[in-house]
Every structure is written in C-alpha cells, then in structure tokens.
Amino acid sequence: MREYLKFYIDGRWVEPAVAKTLDVINPATEKPAGRISMGSAADVDAAVKAARRAFASYSQTSVEERIALLERVVAEYQKRYADMAAAITEEMGAPAALAQKAQAAMGLGHLQTALAVLKNYHFREERGTTLLVKEPIGVCGLITPWNWPVNQIACKVAPALAVGCTMVLKPSELSPFSAQVWTEILDAAGVPAGVFNLVNGDGPTVGAAIASHPEVDMVSFTGSTRAGVEVARNAAPSVKRVHQELGGKSPNIILPDADFKRAVTAGVRSVMSNSGQSCNAPTRMLVPRERLDEALAIAKAAAEATTVGAPDSGASVGPVISATQWDKIQTLIHKGIEQGATVVAGGPGKPAGLETGYYVKPTVLVVKDNQNIVAREEIFGPVLTVLPYDTVDEAVAIGNDTPYGLAAYVSGTDVEATRRVASRLRAGQVNINSAAPDLMAPFGGFKQSGNGREWGDHAFAEFLEVKAVLGYVPKA
Template identity: 45%
Template sequence: MNRDSLYIGGRWVPSAAGRTLPVENPATEEIIAHVPAGTAEDVDRAVTAARAAFDDWARTPMAERGAMLGKLHEALSARAGDIARTVGLELGTPLKVAKAVQAGLPLTVLRGYADLAANPAAEESIGHSLITHEPVGVVGAITPWNYPLHQVVAKVAAALAAGCPVVLKPSELTPLVAYLLLDAADEAGLPPGVLNLVPGTGPEVGAAIAAHPDVDMVSFTGSTATGRAVSHAAADRIAKVSLELGGKSANIILAGAELTKAVKVGVGNAFLNSGQTCTAWTRMLVHRSYYAEAVELAAATAEGYRTGDPFDEATRLGPLVSAGQRDRVRGFVERATARRVAGAAAVPEKGYFVAPTVFADVDPGSELAQEEIFGPVLSIIPFADDDEAVRIANNSRYGLAGGVWGDPDRALAVARRMRTGAVDINGAAFNPVAPFGGYKQSGIGRELGSYGMAEFQQTKAIQR
C-alpha cells in the first residue's frame, strides 16, 4: 500500500508539494500513519487524467464496465479483514460493527453495482423518440470520515457503472481505507485515469475539486455547512451537484407498539458508530401512555453500552473520531437543560470517548432536538397523538431518515406524512439497493441502486 503517494492516471505518484497529514487512532491518541497533503495542482493532474480517460470509459459497453466492477469486488473482498481492522484503527469503530457494516456494507453495494451494470436495462422509446442515458462526465467525489469506505463505494461504484471517471478525496481523518480500495482497483486492472485518489484537506483539495472547470459533477457527503459551500463553488460553472448532508431523524413509537423492542432498537440506532451516523434516530418520540416506561428502558439500555478498545469484543461504543468532535459533543451535553437520565458512566481517560447519554423531557425546539450532535446522545420527547408526533418529527430543517413503530397500517400512514427520505417501519432492515437521500437541508439527489447510478447520467431524447 503506497500511503505516501497519490493515485493518478493508473500510477502511484508523489504529491506536488511533498507535505503530509497525520492520521490518528482516536482510541489511543497515537499517530498511526501519514498520507500526502494534496494540493490544487494535484487535483488538476488527477482531473486531467480523468478527462483523458472519459471518452474510452464512456464508450465501453455498460456490461463490460460491470464485469470490471466485478473484478474490483473480488479484489476488495479479499481485503475485508484489512478493511475492518483499518477502520477500527483510524475511526475507532468496534470490530464487530466494523466487520459487518464498515467492511460488509460497501462490498454489498459494490456487488450490487457490478450486477446492475452487467445487466443494463433496455433503452426506452417514447413515441418516435429514443431515450438514452449517458455519463455526465468527470466526477469529483468528496467523502466523510464516519463510514469511510461505504460512502466512497456508494459514489465511486455508481459513477464507474454509469461511465464516469472519478477523482476521489477521502476525509483527511480516515483516509487509510481508501488506499485499500485503490490497491484493489490497481489489482483489478481498472483503466488508467478511471479512478484517481487525492487525499488532503477540504479547504485545499475539496475546494479545488468543487471549483475545477473540468469536473462535470461533484458528489459530496458531509455537513450541511460544507455542502452549501460545495454547491456555491459548483454553481459558478453550472456543474451538477449531488449532496448527502446532515440529519436529525425521529423515531416515533406509537401507542400499541412493541415497546421494549422499539426502545432497544432505537437506542442502538442512535448510538451506532458512536452516534456518528447521519441517519441516526437521535429523537425518540414516545406516546405519553408509554413515556415513563420508555425513558427507564432507554436509560437502562444506554447504561449497558460498554465503551473502550474497539478491538475488544466486549466493546459496544468506541471513541469519537477526534478531540474536536469529542469536545463538540460534550459541549451539547453540558449546555443541555433537559433531564439527563443516562450519561454518568465512566469512560477511558485516554482516547476521545463520550459516555452514552440519554435526555428525557426534551423541548422539541431546543438545541438538543434541533442540532445534529453526531455523538452518542439521545433525546426523548413525549407526544399525545399521531398528529402531534408527525408535527414534532417534521419540526426540523433536516429530513434524511426516521422510524415508526406500531400497527403496520397505522405506522405506514404516519411514515407517509414524514418529510424525510427514508423511514423504517417496526425495525425493517436497511436496503442497500433502495434510493438513499434527504429532503430539505439533508441534501439533493439520491445514492444506491439504480437511482444512485442515475445521478451520474444525463438523459437524452433522440427523435427518429
């Protein structure tokens, strides 16, 4: 693995400036690696390579692109153990979750795109018009630290399947797992320039990608504030943008729901990846008839989460990604005026840990209920009826995900009224081929499955 290099035009090459960025283990606070600090000049080299590769890759039949993605999947699957360990080291995800989610999910998504491209849909005809779907062009992919391979694969696999070369900037906090992907791409024989890697900071590399005149589309996942800046930069040249941004999802527990399961699954969802999940159900809305019992259950469940070494099988909650993120989350906890019912548990002195925390009687308009905290902090809010539950759930500038528990027909009726991109009823499993994305300030566009690939395509009508 050439962690001291960039990957541009099918080769490992040095960065123009020769500077590096440290990569920290958030569980131990130790520096575990250094990667190049890419520059705008490096981005220009990568975009040039992607542009040179575009015509041939776009003309490659989709079925052949699917076969190439299949080879990439095979090469990446052989690295599954390394993926889990790497994410455990650079992010602190507990090993069990790292294996199932941080390694397992992106491999599932990649396999799905390989299969989708290998069996392309027939072209559509409308009257005397032939409707074609063509690659949008060179894609700049800017990805976050919380699911550092899944978010990369969700963009890269979809773009490559659609016929678009990619310039990838992974998060500077968790860049190492991206090197495993590029190693696999090199082994699989992806054509030169089809996939390029430029690690670095957002203000340097991310900004250069977003503003580059030869980047036809920017696909960004991260904070709403940064997404706004990316959108502005791309708008100056009318480039296409896909944004997957923040969330403050509501988990509604209706009267008649299976309370114990709803609360325990809800707490687990809110605390997944130490709460560093954009879809996390961080607002638990409970019918008043269950409220007191739900608060007790949530508090007891949270107190049962053991924090510590991600490589200890008993650990359920790892560290936050950085000292800054830890301090930010602690700030929310310290400023809160709601009743704290869990969060006094001891955490390791070394590492960026926050105790699993639950607040009850949270004001729906308060900071706790409105801001994306991105840590293991759950707010519980009572409601009187379905209408009030929907009003509270929709009282957010975000709309990414959510949950509803109760009678299936009633829960479905409530789910239809929620202004959010995805809703799980009674704990239904995540579907990696269903469209994923948000309403309002949670983003623009969709990822995953055929909807995700369509984001990287232009639609043309040819009249005959």
C-alpha cells in the first residue's frame, strides 16, 4: 500500500492544512492500492504563495541555467523510469507494456522535447527600434487528468520550467502515484524551492481554488469539456489566461481507395489502446456505404482479437479507471442500442472470466446516422462507432458534425485526395494514414475541444507574455 499523505510546497514535504484522506483504488483489483491526503484552499494558497516568492528569482534565470536544470530532470527521470511505469500500472490498471513503452515514455519524451526546444528558442527579437521580449507569464496552475497521467503532467510542467515559470500542480486524485514519483524526480534534480509545488485533491475543491486564486497568472487544464467550463468560469473574475485541452469525438474517414484491412484494423486498435481512454481516439469510423459490410467484418475481427486482462497478463487492454467510468460506458452502450445501434463486436457487460476489475468488452457498434448518442457523446472507453457515407463530401460533413475538434483521421492511397480531405476537417490535429505521433506537432483542439496548444515549441507560447519595448534601439 502506498501512502502519500504530504504535499510538496516550497521545496519541502508538508502536512496538509486539514487532515482528510482518500483511498486510491486499483481498477484491476477494485481494492485500495494506496492513500493520499486531499487538499484544501488553504493548501493551495500556501503553494501559490511559495510559487509567487520563487518567481521573483526563477523568472530571472538564464537559458543556460534552465537547460542545465532540465538536463538534471531528464537524468533523474531515466533513473526512476521503471518506478514511473509501475506507478501508472498500479493507479490506472495500464498493461505493463503500455505503461513502459507508451505512458512512461511520453513523460520522458516531453522533457527531452522541451529541452531541445529551449536550446534553440528565441526569447528576444528586434524589429526596427522596438524590442520584443517573451517573458514567463508567472505562477501557473496545472490541473491534469488520470488517463495519460505523466504525459499530461510533463507536457505542462516541462515547458513551464523551460521558460521560467513557477507552478502548482493538481493531478487527478484517481491517478496520483505517478505525480508523486514525478515530484520526487524534480526534487532530486534540484528544482529550486517554490518553483514546483504539488497539492493533491479533487476538482471542486483544489481545482477550483487554483483556478480562482488571484495570484495564479494562468491555468492549464486537461479534462472533460464540462469541467473545463467550470475552470474557465472560476478563472474569469481574475482575468487570467486559461488554456484548455478538453474532450473529443474524432472522426476517422476511410476513403474508398484506402487499404481497408490496414486502415480499419489500425482504427480499431487505436480506439482500444489505453482501454479507449484517450481524448483524441478515432472513435467515429466513417466508411463508404457500399463497403460497409466489408469494413464491419474487419472491425469485428480486430475487436475480437483484442485481448483484455490483468495488467501483468500480457493482454493488450486493461480495465477502465473506475466504477463510475465503467457505469458511464455501459449506460452509453445501452442507450446507443436503444436508439438503433447494432452490436458488431463486444457489447454490454464485462468480458467472460473477468468479474473483478472494471473491464469493458472491446466493442464495435454500427449506427445509421450521426445522431445516435454513441456517435455524439465522448464515451471514453474501448467503444468504436461505425457510420456509413455515400460521398466524400458527406463524410467530411459528418466528420465535422460534432461540438468537438481535437483530432481527425483520414486514410487513402491517393495522396493529394487524402490531403484535400484532411484540409477540410475542423480539428487541431489531423492524422493521415495512421502516422506516428510527433512530439513537436502542436496538440490542442478547435471548438469545444479547448483553447491553446501543447507539445513542442507551440507549448512555450502558452506560458509566455510578449512585451514590446519601444525605442529600445536608438534611431540612427
């Protein structure tokens, strides 16, 4: 049993202002795996004040000093890599291979990317007689989710550290173990006191206190659109910058000339990965009506070949995060069927032989149109919805018929035709033919999928203010 009952504030592990704890449930066993303290507004205030004090000096550090700091963080992360992967497996039931090769790897990848960007980033530019300076925005409140825990921590903390900001992190109370390991890494790397602070807790208490705190200059939030609205509402009175990476219901258009076996299989696997708990998962697959039966047969085979089981079993899919999430997924599947969806693979209930643990059957549903609830709502489980289309124009229209716009996917063999479809999709990131992830590519959404961008050099801008110094260069 892990016990993480202290918060990291001003470079020290401190007792919470009010003693209140929460059991952290391992979703594979449905039993407590550890215990954390739940913070209060008083803890947030202490952390913010520490970050404000630290900002005075840390914001003035040189690029070379921050490069050296990030290099130390990378080295410490590499030492604790196995610990990070184990923490992620225990807190969210991620299969061991996924935790090691993807989840923990993304944390390290964002650190290394921020380090590479910092080495070549230009914080100053002269335009005529004016100097433009990019300066750290100040104290940042970082609120992260449970589905890719250290990925979301790293893609916020790394650029914030790189540009000279100080910060207070609230990780998800459902997956706090990886945040604890992350904090230990930063402490061992010698991050100056007050630059990074950790307060555990829930959204309505700690998250709201961070978003509304007058001494927090910007808040970066990743989570549901509903929660993102609350963060923005709490932040509004102090007119702070709000960065949001929110929900998605990403279309995956399989063009008529695509390699169907490859494209459909890749689409199914992408949805099932991480138990479907990825905001950019291609959860709506659009296929030509005349090839619908072919696509469904391929999707059925791919879903049924997806193994589900305990994190240490070698299965490719583990449980979803909680009983609440399992219930939500089941409710949406049932509602979808009531509205006319047909089960192609999987369906309601738990997989055979997995009565303990929050396991969901890898599910494929086919619907007549985009109005079915399983084509509208973000399910956040291993559930794929397949929709037919008659023309490519209709496919694009269906793809864009969503309040979300985080990601979109398109597959085809005609390169120019595929690119033209990609250009018409209203999403922050469009993937052509199952391209590999690119940590330098900006990540963020259109519409209700959020504001701003993370990853690579675009992430730096979220944590910077631009100052114009007129007359900096004297006239000749």
